[in-house]
Amino acid sequence: MTGANEIITPDELRHIVEEKEMERVREAAAHLKKKEDEERQLREMFMEREIHPEAKARVSEVIRRAAERGQHEVMAIRFASAWCTDKG
Helix, strand or coil: CCCCCCCCCHHHHHHHHHHHHHHHHHHHHHHHHHHHHHHHHHHHHHHHCCCCHHHHHHHHHHHHHHHHCCCCCCCCCCCCHHHCCCCC
């Protein structure tokens, strides 16, 4: 490392840049792992839960009201298509 009265060398500059880049890579990897863990936990919770009996009645009511308004589409339940056994 250079002293207070010396000019920084190209090797020292390269080392600083490499260290910063490695820090960014580690942070990005940690963020990605956290996101993947959260998605995995959400999927596991979704797959383990049974449909509440009241949910069926609510979905049926939403569909009935949409049909009465002449609508041909309604969003009843939303989840990632990859969670389907046929991958969506």
